[in-house]
Amino acid sequence: MLGPQFLIIGAARSGTTALYQYLAEHPGLFLTEPKEPHHFALAGTTPAFTGPGDRQTINRLAIPDRDAYLRLYREARPDQVRGEASVSTMYYPHAVTRVREMVPDARLVCMLRDPVDRAFSAYGFMRTRGWEPCATFEEALADEPRRIAEGWHHIWHYAGMSRYGEQLRHVLEVFPREQLLVLRHEELTADPVETVGRLYDHLGVDRVPVTVAPDPHRSGEPRSRFLGRVISTHHPLKKVLSPVVPTSLRRRLRRQIVARNIVRTSYRPETRRELVQTFRADLDLLEQVTGLDVGAWRAPVRQSTGRG
16 A cells, blocks of 8 residues: 655644645645544554543544555545644654654654744644643643653643754754754745645646635634634544535634634743753754744744734
């Protein structure tokens, strides 16, 4: 059975859903459904993460079995380049090694975001879903070591997943630099056509017009936790509506509900200053291993939340 030829490996809450949606419209590309099978991070295991909602989400949806994973690609045409977008692949060091063993010539893609904004977006994402128990970002950060020790899955590692330098240093110990494309969230937001075009070039497919309107998973404080749970998770109500409501109408309704239900929140100014200092050495490492200029991410004052 045929497997992947490219992987979007991270980072979570950095625009990977938008990238996936852009790529899915290219006739020369095939992307798996689900977007994130988490195979390389969890291969050969029985996922048993213990955080709120982990049982209903990653424990149920991950595909650790090799044959089941490879079957995700069976619908791909011979002329299509095959890939997936599990953000766990960059985070777990052993996952990248497994990719190398299965697909040594894989084209890798990572989308990075200001690490403080990424961490806060992940927090807001879990609040939107109704699973984040802490009422403030600061409380959740303080609770992170306990969550990791008790086996909550990677989305809960708000600060941990924002240490891109450590993660990409390992990736580049395993893969040649030319097989990795590093993009920044702000580039995709400012110029999606050129950014996606660079991605097409990296994957070896022709540039085609970018027409899709991405529908990313937004984050924030839900006015209605029930609506937040229905929209953001695999709620049973969706199974009832899917056969009778056209996909285009479902997406339009989802955007409208999210726009009305999600309230943007923030955090204390000193929190950013503290986190920027925490991430400083890792950002130095990121620049060393990738050649990126991420000076703007060291700003002690928050510039923009961006999308989601």
